[in-house]
Amino acid sequence: MFRKKKSFLIILLLIVAILVVLLWHRIIITANVGEAGVLFRRFTGTEIDKIYKEGVHIISPLDIMTIYETRNQIALHEFEVLSVKGLRIRLAIAIRYRPQYDMLPTLHQRIGPDYLQRVVLPQIESVMRKQLGSYNADQIYTNENGLLNKAIVLAINEVGRNYVEVDDVIIRSLTLPENIVKAIEDKLTQQEHLRSYEFRLQTATKEAQRKVSEAKGINQAQRIISETLTPEILAFEGIKATKELARSQNAKIVVIGSGKNGLPLILGDKAFSSDPVKANRGTNLETQGEAQSPQLPSPSNLP
Structure with missing residues (x-):
């Protein structure tokens, strides 16, 4: 009888050891530097009020802990924008973002770990297309009145409503057809020439006014001197x-x-x-x- 119990106990321990080995990655969870975890319990759902910080955590194999990167991350992205006249403009941007730490459980519950593809990129594209679509290609290319900066600010604010912080959106390149770029550059060159001519004209006008004032002063001085000389x-x-x-x-x-x-x-x-x-x-x-x-x-x- 004792031998049967002993054999049963050994078999049970072997089974537990095998299960522990097989389920080790589900039981022992490590959150590395710059990471945090959100726990989903099989029977009660996501723990909204708790964030698992850096370190080792032991959980039930039935539960699932999702690890999030909480440090700044950079995503490179390219997309096309249509100008008001239908010209295609290709933008290459770099997005510096991170999840809102205090809202990690809500982010996990409502959006999920792939929030970059679900929220960040689509919303930035949508706002940029909407804002830039009402301008001409030359206005976008020259960033007239800071229109690109305004579009970026609106995009950052829109993404921030979904528990994600976007520190900055950097425009790496803005590509237009070569003939359009040449036409815009020629236009800018002629505008600079015109400003130069206007400046020279203003300078000549001011110099003429200065000489007239100087002549009047000399004339008046000579008149005063001639009246006082004896x-x-x-x-x-x-x-x-x-x-x-x-x-x-x-x-x-x-x-x-x-x-x-x-x-x-x-x-x-x-x-x-x-x-x-x-x-x-x-x-x-x-x-x-x-x-x-x-x-x-x-x-x-x-x-």
Whole structure:
């Protein structure tokens, strides 16, 4: 009797060991770094109020735990958009997304693990087609008034309603037929030339206005000066200028006055020296220079 019980116990343990080996992957569940799990119980359904964090979890083989990546993920996607005139525009985008951590059980229950294919990509395509379909190809190609950015913002908000966070949608490339691209580039080049000509015209207009204002200022200044000038001031300024020229170290100067109040005759730079010796020396040098040069006419003989 004891042997029968012992044999039965051994057989039972073997069966349990075999089952454990076969169902090990359903009993011992590991959530790695950056992952979280949602448990579906066979008899009660999805656990909405519990998220299984990183680590090892032991569950019933009848239950199913689904592991979700909770870190940022990137999906590359390409699709076509029709412009308002029916021209096909091919967009290549990169989507950076992740599931909302606190809403993982709801996401699992209502959408499922393949939420990228069910929600993210279809909704982004739908919003982008709807927003860009009302513009011309050149407006889309040049991102006129930031229309691409506005479409991306709307797409991100739409996806966010389905328990998924989209950090950014990056447009990797925007492809048009080659002849359309060339036509758009030629148009942009001509527009830049036109802006350049308009800028030059504005610059010339401003320069003309500046010159007119400058001429008016000079005219007014000359009018004020002419009203305040007197013969005495002119004679005083002439004497000052004559002294400065006479003291010059770089030239020999001959200045002859004219009229009733004409300025005195000045020869050389020693005329206003305070040293009599130097003044005489300068006069002698000037006399020698006069001897070697043609005789100047006397001021009294000038007409």
